[in-house]
Amino acid sequence: MLRRKFIQRTTSGLLVLGLGSFPNELFASNNTTKLTILHTNDVHSRIDPFPLDGGKYQGLGGAAKRATLIDRIRKEEENVLLFDCGDILQGTPYFNFYEGSLEFELMNKMKYDAATIGNHDFDAGIEKLSEHIDNSNFQMLNCNYNLSNTPLKNNVKNYKIFDIQNVKIGVLGVGIKLDGLVPKNLYGDAEYLDPIKNANETASLLKNEFKCDLVICLSHLGYEYESDRPSDLKLAKSSNSIDLILGGHTHTCLDVPTSVANKNGEEVLVNQVGWAGIRLGRLDYYFTKTKKRKKVVPKSTNVR
Amino acid sequence: MKKILLLICIVFLGCKSYYQVTDNNAQFYLTDNELTSDSEIEEMISPYRDKLNKKMGEVIGTLETELTKDQPESTLGNFVADAILASAKKRYSKQVDFSLPNYGGLRVPYIKAGDITMSDMFELMPFDNKLVIVHLNGADVKQLFDHITGLGGWPISKGVEIRLDTLNQKNEYIINGEDLKLNNKYTFCVSDYIANGGDNCSFLKDKKRDDLNLLFRDALIEYVKENKIINVNLEKRTSYK
Ligand SMILES: [Zn+2]
Numbered sequence A: 001m002l003r004r005k006f007i008q009r010t011t012s013g014l015l016v017l018g019l020g021s022f023p024n025e026l027f028a029s030n031n032t033t034k035l036t037i038l039h040t041n042d043v044h045s046r047i048d049p050f051p052l053d054g055g056k057y058q059g060l061g062g063a064a065k066r067a068t069l070i071d072r073i074r075k076e077e078e079n080v081l082l083f084d085c086g087d088i089l090q091g092t093p094y095f096n097f098y099e100g101s102l103e104f105e106l107m108n109k110m111k112y113d114a115a116t117i118g119n120h121d122f123d124a125g126i127e128k129l130s131e132h133i134d135n136s137n138f139q140m141l142n143c144n145y146n147l148s149n150t151p152l153k154n155n156v157k158n159y160k161i162f163d164i165q166n167v168k169i170g171v172l173g174v175g176i177k178l179d180g181l182v183p184k185n186l187y188g189d190a191e192y193l194d195p196i197k198n199a200n201e202t203a204s205l206l207k208n209e210f211k212c213d214l215v216i217c218l219s220h221l222g223y224e225y226e227s228d229r230p231s232d233l234k235l236a237k238s239s240n241s242i243d244l245i246l247g248g249h250t251h252t253c254l255d256v257p258t259s260v261a262n263k264n265g266e267e268v269l270v271n272q273v274g275w276a277g278i279r280l281g282r283l284d285y286y287f288t289k290t291k292k293r294k295k296v297v298p299k300s301t302n303v304r
Numbered sequence B: 001m002k003k004i005l006l007l008i009c010i011v012f013l014g015c016k017s018y019y020q021v022t023d024n025n026a027q028f029y030l031t032d033n034e035l036t037s038d039s040e041i042e043e044m045i046s047p048y049r050d051k052l053n054k055k056m057g058e059v060i061g062t063l064e065t066e067l068t069k070d071q072p073e074s075t076l077g078n079f080v081a082d083a084i085l086a087s088a089k090k091r092y093s094k095q096v097d098f099s100l101p102n103y104g105g106l107r108v109p110y111i112k113a114g115d116i117t118m119s120d121m122f123e124l125m126p127f128d129n130k131l132v133i134v135h136l137n138g139a140d141v142k143q144l145f146d147h148i149t150g151l152g153g154w155p156i157s158k159g160v161e162i163r164l165d166t167l168n169q170k171n172e173y174i175i176n177g178e179d180l181k182l183n184n185k186y187t188f189c190v191s192d193y194i195a196n197g198g199d200n201c202s203f204l205k206d207k208k209r210d211d212l213n214l215l216f217r218d219a220l221i222e223y224v225k226e227n228k229i230i231n232v233n234l235e236k237r238t239s240y241k
Helices: A012-019 A064-077 A091-099 A101-109 A128-132 A195-210 A232-238 B002-015 B038-054 B075-091 B118-124 B138-150 B216-227
Strands: A033-038 A080-084 A115-118 A140-143 A159-164 A166-176 A215-218 A245-246 A258-261 A267-271 A281-289 B017-028 B059-063 B114-117 B132-139 B160-164 B172-175 B185-193 B208-217 B238-240
Touching: A033 A064, A064 A080, A064 A101, A064 A281, A064 B038, A080 A166, A080 A215, A080 B038, A091 A101, A091 B038, A091 B118, A101 A128, A101 B038, A115 A166, A115 A215, A140 A159, A140 A166, A140 A232, A159 A195, A159 B185, A166 A195, A195 A215, A215 A232, A232 A245, A232 A258, A232 A267, A267 A281, A267 B017, B017 B172, B038 B118, B059 B216, B075 B132, B075 B185, B075 B208, B114 B118, B118 B216, B132 B138, B132 B216, B138 B160, B138 B172, B138 B185, B208 B216
Parallel strands: A033 A080, A080 A115, A115 A140, A166 A215, A215 A245, A245 A267, B160 B238
Antiparallel strands: A033 A281, A159 A166, A258 A267, A281 B017, B059 B114, B132 B185, B132 B208, B160 B172
16 A cells, blocks of 8 residues: 655754745745755665565565656656765676676666766776766766776766756765775776865855855765764764765665754755665755845754 | 836846755655566666576575574574685685685675575675685784674684673684684685775785685585585574673
């Protein structure tokens, strides 16, 4: 009966407060724009659903079902952005035998808009990854790997700006430390740079120079660590220009996004949807035209 | 005049407006069996799948009871550790004391009882890592065991007993019936990924090692093919005191 597992969360309560004091309705009549963000992470070459073997995940996942779901949402919603947060590759024999071509072809077909690089996306070598990126219709994003001496120097960008009915959505990508995680011969001359520093600088550029209305960071850093390794929660706390972090790597399955207060006490949402394409994440944002940005603070519940 | 100026001013400012987030909400969908499969996507996949199924559908053995992945000890971990140790011993003329697959290297949460296929082994160990024999002294082994127990415990081969007392930092390590001796020499079988310093094992990088020229996955396949019937139990290889 339950067609989809459905959990909702809204921040409307706190936002209405600031809005009432501004008479923006003077200039725009139908001035609310809705953006639907869909996201996956750590799909790990799981092209077919888990086998019907009685296991916990039986029948779940699979590109063909995900495509049906995405198509349905695209029919219902005018403005959809679809993202992946890395580790597209490695995990089933599809990758061992075809080295990832099918995974990228399927993402083209589903009309992904952008993705970031996961450590396992290097598993067939950086040259192969570059071929896949060249063959893809979506933008691969990363702002903390120096790729200037690698085949990825021209086809991976720090950020991309999407124009959604004049609402500017800035999207950047950030990746995990490769040394110790990926054999050197696979990642070649890709050089890892401080993800927190680079993500914040890129986000600030998007928000302050390019005047983006929403800044989204696609991250493969991982949700949280006991040690002081860079993570999505750490990045969120240190930021001042990121609104939303969509993450991966730790296969963290969040039923609701985590709300984090950034450096200025403003809200950053952090989300991740497990692995293997078992879930598809969705966030809807509503924008209203205004003359001045208002501070959005975290809700009292579910705040880290 | 003043009014016109004010209007121009307002219009001008109006053009420079932002779009403020006024509301948001989040949800997720489960990609389950109530969704039909997109036929165009199916068409794209099926030639790849058909070719793959010929190779990967091959049944190489039978699993008596389900294997599951867990810490500090699990049936899936015990199976993998014993399988790689057996395959290593066949290729290595000298003593091998134990094997140590890394927990994160087991890439499926479970394997259900029944036929074991090639595909199961590829999904369990998709990486093309090779097995190596690493030589350590007892103090190095202690460092290694302290490291892996700090990570929650890794799979380990039969014959090793790790008694955890993390609270007092007084773990007990027993290898093949004897307490770990700091001055003894030991050899163990591990993936080249770990021997090269993966999973924060950089202290293994400069240790003496011998290559087996055997893929980790091929060692598993060989073990299943030779034993045909796989039955694995929990044996308190790693347990709390
Ligand atoms: Zn990863």
